[in-house]
Amino acid sequence: MACSVLAAGCADNSIPRAQLPELDLSNPLLAAWETPHATPPFDAIRLEHYEPAFDAAIACSRAEVEAIVKNPRKPTFVNTVVALERQGALLDRISGLFFNLLEADASDEMQEIAQRVQPKLTALSNDISLNPELFARVKAVYEHPGRLDQEDRMLLEKTYKRFARQGAALSDADKELYRQYTTELSSLTLQFGQNALAATNAFTLRITDPAKVAELPDFVREAMAAEAKSRGEKGWTVTLQRPSYLPFMTYSTDRALKEKLWRASSSCALGGEFDNTEIVKRIVNTRLKIANLLGYKCYADYVLEERMAGSTEAVQDFLAELLDATKTYADADYRRIADYAAGQGLRGTLMPWDWAYYSEKYKHEKYALNDELVKPYFELERVKKGVFLLANRLYGLNFTPNDKISVYHPDVTAYDVTDADGRFMAVLYLDFFPRASKRSGAWMTEFRGTKTVDGVETRPLVSLVMNFTKPTETTPSLLTFDEMETFLHEFGHALHGMLGEGKYESLTGTNVYRDFVELPSQIMENWATEKEFLDLWAEHYQTGEKIPSEIVERIVAAQNYLAAYLNVRQLSFGMTDTAWHTLTEPFEGDVEQFEVASMAPTQVMPVVAGTAMAPSFGHIFSGGYAAGYYGYKWAEVLDADAFSLFKEKGIFNSEVASSFRENILSKGGTEPPMELYVRFRGHKPETRALIERMQLDKQE
Numbered sequence: 001m002a003c004s005v006l007a008a009g010c011a012d013n014s015i016p017r018a019q020l021p022e023l024d025l026s027n028p029l030l031a032a033w034e035t036p037h038a039t040p041p042f043d044a045i046r047l048e049h050y051e052p053a054f055d056a057a058i059a060c061s062r063a064e065v066e067a068i069v070k071n072p073r074k075p076t077f078v079n080t081v082v083a084l085e086r087q088g089a090l091l092d093r094i095s096g097l098f099f100n101l102l103e104a105d106a107s108d109e110m111q112e113i114a115q116r117v118q119p120k121l122t123a124l125s126n127d128i129s130l131n132p133e134l135f136a137r138v139k140a141v142y143e144h145p146g147r148l149d150q151e152d153r154m155l156l157e158k159t160y161k162r163f164a165r166q167g168a169a170l171s172d173a174d175k176e177l178y179r180q181y182t183t184e185l186s187s188l189t190l191q192f193g194q195n196a197l198a199a200t201n202a203f204t205l206r207i208t209d210p211a212k213v214a215e216l217p218d219f220v221r222e223a224m225a226a227e228a229k230s231r232g233e234k235g236w237t238v239t240l241q242r243p244s245y246l247p248f249m250t251y252s253t254d255r256a257l258k259e260k261l262w263r264a265s266s267s268c269a270l271g272g273e274f275d276n277t278e279i280v281k282r283i284v285n286t287r288l289k290i291a292n293l294l295g296y297k298c299y300a301d302y303v304l305e306e307r308m309a310g311s312t313e314a315v316q317d318f319l320a321e322l323l324d325a326t327k328t329y330a331d332a333d334y335r336r337i338a339d340y341a342a343g344q345g346l347r348g349t350l351m352p353w354d355w356a357y358y359s360e361k362y363k364h365e366k367y368a369l370n371d372e373l374v375k376p377y378f379e380l381e382r383v384k385k386g387v388f389l390l391a392n393r394l395y396g397l398n399f400t401p402n403d404k405i406s407v408y409h410p411d412v413t414a415y416d417v418t419d420a421d422g423r424f425m426a427v428l429y430l431d432f433f434p435r436a437s438k439r440s441g442a443w444m445t446e447f448r449g450t451k452t453v454d455g456v457e458t459r460p461l462v463s464l465v466m467n468f469t470k471p472t473e474t475t476p477s478l479l480t481f482d483e484m485e486t487f488l489h490e491f492g493h494a495l496h497g498m499l500g501e502g503k504y505e506s507l508t509g510t511n512v513y514r515d516f517v518e519l520p521s522q523i524m525e526n527w528a529t530e531k532e533f534l535d536l537w538a539e540h541y542q543t544g545e546k547i548p549s550e551i552v553e554r555i556v557a558a559q560n561y562l563a564a565y566l567n568v569r570q571l572s573f574g575m576t577d578t579a580w581h582t583l584t585e586p587f588e589g590d591v592e593q594f595e596v597a598s599m600a601p602t603q604v605m606p607v608v609a610g611t612a613m614a615p616s617f618g619h620i621f622s623g624g625y626a627a628g629y630y631g632y633k634w635a636e637v638l639d640a641d642a643f644s645l646f647k648e649k650g651i652f653n654s655e656v657a658s659s660f661r662e663n664i665l666s667k668g669g670t671e672p673p674m675e676l677y678v679r680f681r682g683h684k685p686e687t688r689a690l691i692e693r694m695q696l697d698k699q700e
Contacts (some may be wrong), residue, residue: 021059029053029094035406037427039414039461040097040447042406047109050098054117057091058124064088065128068137075137077148081159084128084138085504086453092505095121096447103445104465105409105437111194115187122186126179129166138163151670155504158669161306167294174293181293185286192279193622196615197439199274200240203264205248205257208235212254217372220247222472240265241434242441243469243483249356250371262353266611270592276615277591283621285586300581303627308515308634308673312582315630319578321687322633323571323602329564329696334604337362337562352605359562367558371480373551378484379541380432380468380477386537387491390527394657395499395665396420399428411435417498426498429463432477433470439618442466442486444493444521449505450668460509462497464490476541481555485528492521499665508668514628516673518635519642520665526643529559530651563694565604567633572602574630576613577620581627591615633690641689642681 025031028044030053035041064087071079098117102110128134142160145153163169167178206228207213213221213236224236227244231237238248238261245265249258269276287299296302300312309315338350341358350358364370391397398418405414411433417426429447434440447461466486471477479487493510496517500509510517527533531552538547579598587594592612619625642660649656663680678684 021056021063023056023060024052027053027056029097030056030090036402036404037416037424037459037461039405039427040408042408044406045097047107047113050094050110050113051117053094054091054098054120057088057094058120061088061091061124062127065131065134069131069133075140077141077145077152077156080137080141081156082504084134084159085155085506091124093448100445100447100463101408103439103443104431104463105435106197106439107437114190114194118186118190119183122183123179125166126182129163129168130170130175130178132168135163135168151503151507154507154670158506165294165302165306170293178290178293181286181290185283185290188279188283188286189622192276192283193439193618195274195276195279196269196618196622199269199272199276199616200440201436202274203240203268204231205238205261205264206233206235207237207257212252212257215253216248216251219372219375219469219472219475219478220251222475223247223470226470226472240268240440241467243434243467246356246480247371247469249353250360251357253357255353258353258357259351263608263611266352266608266613267615269615270610270612276621277612280591280614280621281587284580284583287581287626288583288586298582298584300578300627303581307513307628307631309630312578312627315574315578316582318634318687319571319574319630322690323568323575325687325691326564326567326571326694326696327602330568330604333562333565349606352608355605363558363561367554367561369551369554369558374481374555375478376540376542377538377547377551378479378481380471380479382537382539382541383479383484383487384430386533387487389536390488390524390533391491391495393652395495395661397425397495397498402427409435424459426459427461428494428498429461431463431465432468434467438465438467440467441618442490444490444497444510446497446509449497449511450500450502450508451505452503458505460497460500462494464494466490478541481528485525488524488528489521492524493517495524496520496665496668499661500668501666502668502670507670510668512669513673514625515631515634516638516677518632519638519677522632522635523639523643523660526639526646527651529556531556532651560693560695560698564696567694568602568604570633572599573613573617574633575599575602577617577625577627577629580614580620637687637690638677638685640693641685642677644689645681 023030027049028041029049033039033041064083068080068083068087073079098110098113102114138160142156145156148156167175170178207224213224216224221236223244224238227239228235228237238244240261245261249261252258271277284299291297291299291302294302296305298312300315304310304312304315309318334350337355337359340362341350341354344358344361346354346358360370364373388397388399391399396419398420399415400418402414402416405427407414407429409431412429412431415428415430416424417428419425431438443465445463445465447463448458450460451458466483468479468483468487469477497509502508505511529552531549534547534552534555539545540547576595576598579594591614592610595612595614596607614621620627620629625631646653646656659680663676667676674684
């Protein structure tokens, strides 16, 4: 097997086979995959296969890059820019498997492999981006591009900018510093994620007194018992995983236990065996060094240059505008629940560990709505049916289980996705339930993206990974309304990946600006409260009764319940992220106190000493949202404005759906995102769309 048939197939950049490393084809990661849709043969892959495969693929990538550099022909778009895009296909295949499984089904051995492999990958990345001969070829094409179509121009522009933003124009001495900093940062972010996962798994709250769980709803008590049983324990166990943590916090009246649980969650990786506080400092300081080296005042300036927002000032103004419009209402939300709790007999101040219980109880009294009432209509299989049905109504997609596709865990199912014409669009993997080997949260990822080479199209392998409430011995998985919304949200990302079209994988699907990528996901959440949608599938799992109109009406009525509080809470995350990444001097202070100060303008709840989210804030310290967490609110503005067109024309309107698919979902990063948005909506988004949707003046 050649390292990369794609690179070798470029007419201006063929690589003599003798120059390619020999591959061990007994390693399934290196051999051709004779599987349905060339899906990964997970059943054949063993831990011992990864490291040799990485080494071989890195060698292949180096050979491919060397062939580009040594090509005696004049640099052209095809023999340089396209060749760079195509190189590393084998490495992309292996990385796509390994690092996705490191998030979804990790083991100690995998984490050790990651620690050994990551420096090699960083070294390769630096060797490519800092290669002066390679950059000279890219620059030559950039300065004299010739006639290119829109997609080709975008690839050329992104390739040139990527080199410039990764140190290609630095002096030799500064290039060495860049290597040092990026290598250190890669190791630190990896260690941060591993510590956060270990700290999450290390804490459990075990209850042996039946009286302490007697008040809990059956579904909460049964899930706790199942968790204890899975651990070989007696009694009832709560973990820091959200499907375990949140129900206990919502329904238990035991303040002492809830305080213990809340403090554990809110101080995860803050001190102790898996302490991340020093790593947080080193990450932000290393990012600052990189930004300064590249000529930027702070890391946020570096990041936001390549975002829709465009600048640090624009983001700060955006967050401030939303905060100014909603903070007073958020404070009123807190006082309302605090007054209610006092009326219910709570003594003293309403604390964060009290919030879930009293806010849920208040919601039930005001709207006659709670999780127990709604969950029977949101049985997971029915929710899945509803989500698939929505994709069919909007975009003509069909989902067929394919048990011939190998999966990486027994909990995972795989589907063939086809469109209305029978065209194969993607494979979709669904992985629903929490386990110790999976990090918390919910996310969409890809094992493979979309591209077209020499007229041959490769369609994506998309995976949705969630942590939903597990079924018990007597009850199927019943989702809360929030979990149902989460499914819709992540499925929006999946649609972005599955409906992507284009020649270049780096420009298709979700490969867009971070503050644009959340639009396709967040707009999907709007259907969660649409009666016309819910009536199609939401039925009681025991009786088959359709969800009653009055429950749907209550859901709609409660849609903006505590909207201001929730908005300000989300702004607090964006503002602390921005604070960390607008530092202009190395940080040597106290992580907890820095967070308190950065969140002070958004503070609604009482501050509790000994807690901080930064040490487990994976989005910004080990994920891709550094200086970009504001993007969730930014995308809410986009989705509020965008969904208003569906509301105007009909939530299943085929014209609007076709336009959204054509202009947003299929285009990926092939055109500037604001141009795509305006083409769909007819105007630029305005913050007032989100503020108006909250209906703050109608709240008590």
